[in-house]
Each structure stands twice: as structure tokens, then as C-alpha cells.
Amino acid sequence: MAKLRSVHHLALTVTDVDRSVPWYARVLELEEFTRRDDTETGLCKVVLRSPGEEFAVVLVQHADTGRRSFDERRTGLDHVAFKVSSHAELAEWEDRLDEYGVHFTRATPSRTLVGSTAIVFRDPDGIQLEIWADPEL
Known part of the structure; x- marks a missing residue:
């Protein structure tokens, strides 16, 4: 069986992709690579890459996130x-x-x-x- 080598990307759900993309780009020096807006489902995904393209962070905005803040005590991402x-x-x-x-x-x-x-x-x-x-x- 082939061994896993690294993480390809990390996808994070955000409440407002247009607010989060500039923050990640400015603070973490990630660069917007591609964006996909699906008008039918209301889903928006933005792929941000590190300058050396060593990893990617995908910011995902769902049509209805409930606008709740993140809580690491819920099952899922810590x-x-x-x-x-x-x-x-x-x-x-x-x-x-x-x-x-x-x-x-x-x-x-x-x-x-x-x-x-x-x-x-x-x-x-x-x-x-x-x-x-x-x-x-």
C-alpha cells in the first residue's frame, strides 16, 4: 500500500468568504489561486496557496452557515x-x-x-x- 506523503489541502468553512480571503492573504501570506461560485447551490470555494505551493487552504462558504462562530469543543476541527x-x-x-x-x-x-x-x-x-x-x- 502506498503511504500518505503530506496533506494536499485543508478546507475550512467560513461565514463570509469575501471577508476571510483578504485576511488569510494578508496575515498568512497566502495567495488566491482559484475561486468557484456555484449560483445553484450558493456554495463558494476559494483555494489559497502558500507562496511555494507547499500546501493549500480552501475557504468554503455554504449557502446557510447559521452565522455561528467557530467552537473547537464541537466534534470536528479543533x-x-x-x-x-x-x-x-x-x-x-x-x-x-x-x-x-x-x-x-x-x-x-x-x-x-x-x-x-x-x-x-x-x-x-x-x-x-x-x-x-x-x-x-
């Missing part, structure tokens, strides 16, 4: 964690989030993986996002 190469790069992300006025927790040691540190913040719909730096060897 959070999304991105990885950087070093603790110095993590500090650069703190500066970037500060610059864009994004509320976040400063890099704190992980209770899950000893030696790792993470920044935690939320997108416009309250989806928890993290940026991690693993132990430097």
Missing part, C-alpha cells in the same frame, strides 16, 4: 497548526501578527511536544490557528 523552521522565525511571526493587529498569545512552550513553542490566534470566524517551532537540534 485547530490548524502551521510550522516554521526555527524559534527565530516564530518571533518574526509575532512581529507580523502585531503589525496586523491580530490578537495572539506570545510563543509559549508546548505541553504536547517538549521543546516546541507555539503562537495561538484566531481568524475572523474564530477558527483557532497556531504557528509552531519544533525543538532546534
Whole structure:
């Protein structure tokens, strides 16, 4: 059996794709690659790619989301964690989030993986996002 190599994309349901796309593009430096609007179903999907096309985030707006904020305590997605190469790069992300006025927790040691540190913040719909730096060897 062939082994899985990586995650192709991550799809997140948002309440307003036109509000979320600029936020993800500005804050996380993702680039809009393609957009599909289905007028029959009211579904809109926007594919955002990382600059090196290493991964994609798909923002999905359904016709009726109920306009509720994200809650990681419901069954489904808990959070999304991105990885950087070093603790110095993590500090650069703190500066970037500060610059864009994004509320976040400063890099704190992980209770899950000893030696790792993470920044935690939320997108416009309250989806928890993290940026991690693993132990430097």
C-alpha cells in the first residue's frame, strides 16, 4: 500500500468568504489561486496557496452557515497548526501578527511536544490557528 506523503489541502468553512480571503492573504501570506461560485447551490470555494505551493487552504462558504462562530469543543476541527523552521522565525511571526493587529498569545512552550513553542490566534470566524517551532537540534 502506498503511504500518505503530506496533506494536499485543508478546507475550512467560513461565514463570509469575501471577508476571510483578504485576511488569510494578508496575515498568512497566502495567495488566491482559484475561486468557484456555484449560483445553484450558493456554495463558494476559494483555494489559497502558500507562496511555494507547499500546501493549500480552501475557504468554503455554504449557502446557510447559521452565522455561528467557530467552537473547537464541537466534534470536528479543533485547530490548524502551521510550522516554521526555527524559534527565530516564530518571533518574526509575532512581529507580523502585531503589525496586523491580530490578537495572539506570545510563543509559549508546548505541553504536547517538549521543546516546541507555539503562537495561538484566531481568524475572523474564530477558527483557532497556531504557528509552531519544533525543538532546534
